[in-house]
Amino acid sequence: MTFTADSRMNLDRFWDTIEQSGEIGVRRPGGLSRLTLSDADREMRNLFVSWCEEARLTVEVDELGSIFARREGQRDDLPPVMIGSHLDTQVNGGRFDGIAGVLAGLEVVRTLNDLGHVTQRPLVLVNWTNEEGARFSPPMVASGAFVGKYEPDWVRNLVDDEGIRFGDELERIGYRGTRAARGGQVDAYFELHIEQGPILDAERRAVGIVTGGYPSHGMRIRFEGETAHTGPTPMNLRHNALIAGARWLTAVDDIGWDFAVHDGKATGSRLTAWPNKPGILSETAECVADVRHPDPVTAGVMAERMRRAAFAAAAIAGCTAVVEDEWTWGGAIFDQSLINLIRSEAIRQNYNWRDIQSQAGHDAYHMAMHCPTAMIFTPCRGGITHNNEEYCSLEDLEAGLNILLHCAVSRLDRPYIT
Numbered sequence: 001m002t003f004t005a006d007s008r009m010n011l012d013r014f015w016d017t018i019e020q021s022g023e024i025g026v027r028r029p030g031g032l033s034r035l036t037l038s039d040a041d042r043e044m045r046n047l048f049v050s051w052c053e054e055a056r057l058t059v060e061v062d063e064l065g066s067i068f069a070r071r072e073g074q075r076d077d078l079p080p081v082m083i084g085s086h087l088d089t090q091v092n093g094g095r096f097d098g099i100a101g102v103l104a105g106l107e108v109v110r111t112l113n114d115l116g117h118v119t120q121r122p123l124v125l126v127n128w129t130n131e132e133g134a135r136f137s138p139p140m141v142a143s144g145a146f147v148g149k150y151e152p153d154w155v156r157n158l159v160d161d162e163g164i165r166f167g168d169e170l171e172r173i174g175y176r177g178t179r180a181a182r183g184g185q186v187d188a189y190f191e192l193h194i195e196q197g198p199i200l201d202a203e204r205r206a207v208g209i210v211t212g213g214y215p216s217h218g219m220r221i222r223f224e225g226e227t228a229h230t231g232p233t234p235m236n237l238r239h240n241a242l243i244a245g246a247r248w249l250t251a252v253d254d255i256g257w258d259f260a261v262h263d264g265k266a267t268g269s270r271l272t273a274w275p276n277k278p279g280i281l282s283e284t285a286e287c288v289a290d291v292r293h294p295d296p297v298t299a300g301v302m303a304e305r306m307r308r309a310a311f312a313a314a315a316i317a318g319c320t321a322v323v324e325d326e327w328t329w330g331g332a333i334f335d336q337s338l339i340n341l342i343r344s345e346a347i348r349q350n351y352n353w354r355d356i357q358s359q360a361g362h363d364a365y366h367m368a369m370h371c372p373t374a375m376i377f378t379p380c381r382g383g384i385t386h387n388n389e390e391y392c393s394l395e396d397l398e399a400g401l402n403i404l405l406h407c408a409v410s411r412l413d414r415p416y417i418t
């Protein structure tokens with residue numbers, strides 16, 4: 001057997017890996033709670049590594065725990081083609097977000113092994129640590145370190161809500177590797193992902209060709225006030241940081257409604273306060289919010305309003321606001337030649353496709369800063385995600401899988417200049 005234009009992925013074998021992954025880190029029925037660097041994450045990593053070794057891949061772990069599994073090419077000195085995503089999940093996560101992308105890459109490897117096809121370039125399959133940011137904020141830190149955006153030491157010093165360090169958990173689960181987090185040359189990076197939105201499912205599309213990401217701006221703000229008794233303290237002498245935070249987050253939500261008609265979105269996602277007890281005004285509050293809009297200029301306007309709203313909320317509550325962190329991502333970041341390649345494969349294989357913009361953050365956003373990058377979206381039922389009800393059928397995934405296979409091989413076997 002050889003690789004031909006008609007070669008297809010082994011869907012049943014792929015589904016079997018999805019189901020085995022779906023047994024690790026179960027919390028509510030049907031969903032997963034596989035937080036990064038947890039015991040469940042370790043168990044999944046171990047299984048993934050065993051699958052990679054069975055597929056005769058050379059496994060390396062970097063200093064932030066990302067797993068790189070390499071399949072040799074005929075010209076092994078050439079920069080590799082990478083396929084990746086993440087195996088960690090949200091607290092109330094699904095069985096497909098990220099996971100489908102990593103296991104799709106594994107199935108590409110297995111299919112090439114079945115066919116005895118040795119590609120020109122090496123293929124590297126990657127599982128990025130802490131894509132979700134559900135335990136250690138911000139998200140996508142390992143791919144960020146790969147492209148030089150974050151220092152590995154900074155990442156290892158992140159702490160979770162219990163005050164546990166990223167670096168200590170990495171050691172505990174045995175996934176602090178020796179490979180440098182900063183990556184070398186990469187020929188191309190592909191990431192298959194569920195859409196995490198309702199468009200493909202509603203339009204009955206088999207696959208989405210991701211042209212870019214909604215420009216997004218996020219902020220983490222700390223409000224500082226002063227503790228006092230809730231009873232006798234007059235309203236004009238209060239410095240209640242909890243109220244500053246709450247006011248900011250509702251103001252951010254209002255911004256979302258103001259821009260909703262053209263699909264703008266604004267989210268207040270986190271508020272923690274201290275002491276956060278009855279009978280006492282809070283001294284500090286920490287909040288996270290973000291805004292997204294398909295038009296970059298409008299997204300910038302929303303971001304500016306979000307920023308001003310923080311200081312306005314602080315002033316009303318007699319507090320101060322400190323911007324602790326801010327980030328931005330999205331835009332037309334993906335590689336046009338890869339987008340064209342994916343589109344032409346969708347047409348050649350006669351799948352019902354459409355162009356689509358990503359509305360969520362992905363490791364591919366970081367990789368796009370480093371090498372030609374593209375994403376393939378598959379439908380997911382009702383767009384439900386970050387929820388234990390998240391679901392894709394094998395039919396939902398089929399087009400994306402077969403397109404990924406052919407696009408990856410096309411790039412792996414692309415002629416090279418010696």
Ligand SMILES: [Zn+2]
Nearest residue numbers: 086097098131
């Ligand atoms: Zn994801």
